Amino acid sequence: MSKIIVRGGRKLTGNVKINGAKNAVLPIIAASILGSEGESVIHDAPPLDDVLVINKVLQSLGIQVEYDQQVIRVRAEQITTCEASYELVRKMRASFLVMGPLLARLGQARISLPGGCAIGTRPIDQHLKGFEAMGASIELGQGYIEARVKGRLKGAKIYLDVASVGATENIMMAASLAEGTTIIENAAKEPEIVDLANYLNAMGAVIRGAGTGIIRIEGVEKLCGAVHTVIPDRIEAGTYMIAAAITGSDLYMENAIGDHLRPVISKLQEMGVLVEEDENGIRVRATGTLRAVDVKTLPYPGFPTDMQSQMMALLMVADGTSLVTETVFENRFMHVEEFSNMNAQIKVDGRTAIVSGNSKLQGAKVCATDLRAGAALILAALAAEGETEISGTHHIDRGYVSIADTLCELGADIRRVSPPQEVEEEAVEIGFFNIQPTLA
Ligand SMILES: CC(=O)N[C@H]1[C@@H](OP(=O)(O)OP(=O)(O)OC[C@H]2O[C@@H](n3ccc(=O)[nH]c3=O)[C@H](O)[C@@H]2O)O[C@H](CO)[C@@H](O)[C@@H]1O
Ligand SMILES: C=C(OP(=O)(O)O)C(=O)O
Structure with missing residues (x-):
């Protein structure tokens, strides 16, 4: 298993080029399934493990996918199966986003149940409620969900009980090819939803209101491949902003977009960190003592749950006690135990973590329990005395492009060590770029 080893205490300086957003590119690749004519060309697709997985899902459906130099080319004229296997869906929950496009395009989809993960149970009832409202019948069996519709899906009014990002995306994609108008109420408002709607509209869809709580989709008969550039990753940007502060x-x-990062910027400013925005990006400068602040995660435009663990790392070294409340996922405090191994003082009471500041963090052997927990451990390690060894790096590779190399170039004492056999396996995986589709 590869490890990231960090020796803390170094200052960082320089420029970080923010990559395309993981959470935007995944639904955009899934949406390419809807294009029955022409090629889709997706620019700024970050080279992440999750992107390789969704590409593999499309290839397993018989769709042509090529990936080179951060550009993905998709041709979905031919689709040979409507089934996404357990082997692929278990690697990444976002694979379930192919359900809406397959159902709309083929009238049928059979997808392995995505299951829960370290941060929560993560049900998909709102996705299914949307498909059923559009006329699909849903069956569960042998670990798979099968959705079918006779003819086309029908436009419907769908109120989401929770403003789910994935359900909004799945329903929006399905509704784009439905007969009639679909209205999603209590829709998620994340920038990634707007990026997906822009891509779908470029394919020929008619979507209005993305980025607000009510999205209106006029179904069309056909969608075609389109050219699109993915928005910058606000969570990657926020993580490096905290690296500067800590x-x-x-x-x-x-490339970072200030408007996508309002709650993170305002919390950093409350803590006494200088944040300056211009049209090309965001500069972050830490000038002295960091003040404790309270943070509560909420759907966009609230403070993002995907920045909660990184923010907690920063609050561990702030002056005073902070409260961190997680309202989006029921089990997203797995990093607390790992932080405690580094000498942090944190108590969890239900959905709130009480973080005592001024911790003298110490290097330790710790484990990334999920993607953002892994990033947060790297951040804590940058501020700790001595050496930290972080295992579970496969979680980090899902969402950060070469984070150890990037931090090293900025001045951190950080390196990644992989056993020789694993280096070989990684090379084989990279060989996946540009291969022709294989059938499931
Ligand atoms: C690939 C991707 O874009 N992932 C992001 C997406 O995940 P994802 O789309 O899975 O997250 P959701 O917005 O759907 O989940 C938010 C909450 O709604 C609940 N829920 C969701 C669907 C449903 O049918 N029923 C239900 O109860 C979930 O359990 C969770 O408590 O948004 C999350 C919340 O911002 C982020 O942390 C993830 O990084
Ligand atoms: C939770 C995340 O991703 P996913 O929804 O793909 O698990 C994340 O990006 O922090």
Whole structure:
């Protein structure tokens, strides 16, 4: 198993080029299934493990996918099966986003149940409620969900009980090819929803209101491939912003969009960190003592749950006690135990973590329990005394492009060590780029 080894205490300086957003590119690749004519060309697709997995899902459906130099080309004229297997869906829950496009395009989809994960049970009832409202029948059996519709899906009014990002995306994609108008009420408002709607509209869809709580989709008969550039990753940007703050450094996040990061920027400013925005990015400078602040995660435009663990790392070294409340996922405090191994003082009471500041963090052997927990451990390690060894790096690879190399170039003492056999396996995986589709 590969490990990331960090020796804390170094200042960072320089420019970080923010990659395309993982959570935007995954639904956009899934939406390419809807294009029955022409090629889709997706620019700024970050080279992440999750992107390789969704590409493999499409290839397993018989769709042509090529990936080179951060550009993905998809041709979905031919689809040979409507089934996404357990082997692929278990690797990444977002694979379930192919359900809506397959159902709309083929009238049938059979997808392995995505199951829960370290951060919560993560049900899909709102996705299914949407498909059923559009006329699909849903059956569960042998670990698979099968959805079918006779003819086309029908437009419907769908109120989401929770403003789910994935359900909004899945329903929006399905509704794009439905007969008539679909209205999603209590829709999620994340920037990634707007990016997906822009891509679908470029394919020929008619979607209005993305980014608000009410999205209106006029179904069309056909969608075609389109050219699109993915938005910058607000969570990657936010993570490097905290790297600057926790190390008392000065970093510029090139491409980062301030409007997508309002709650993170305002919390950093409340803590006494200097944040300056211009049209090309965001500069973050830590100038002295960090003040404790309370943070509560909420759907967009609230504070993102995907930044909760990184923010907690910063609050561990702030002056005073902070409360961190997680309202989006019921079990997203797995990092607390790992932080405690680094000498942090945190108590969890239900959905709130009480973080005592001024911790003198110590290097330790710790484990990334999920993607953002892994990033947060790296951040804590940058501020800790001595050496931290982080295992579970496969979680981190899902969402950060070469984070150890990037931090090393900025001045951190960080390296990744992989046993020789694993280096070989990684090379084989990279060989996956540009291969022709294989059938399931
Ligand atoms: C690939 C991707 O974009 N992942 C993001 C997406 O995940 P994802 O789309 O899975 O997250 P959701 O917005 O759907 O989940 C939010 C909450 O709604 C609940 N829920 C969701 C669907 C449903 O049918 N029923 C239900 O009860 C979930 O259990 C969770 O408590 O949004 C999350 C919330 O911002 C982020 O943390 C993830 O990084
Ligand atoms: C939770 C995340 O991703 P996913 O929904 O793909 O698990 C994340 O990006 O932090």
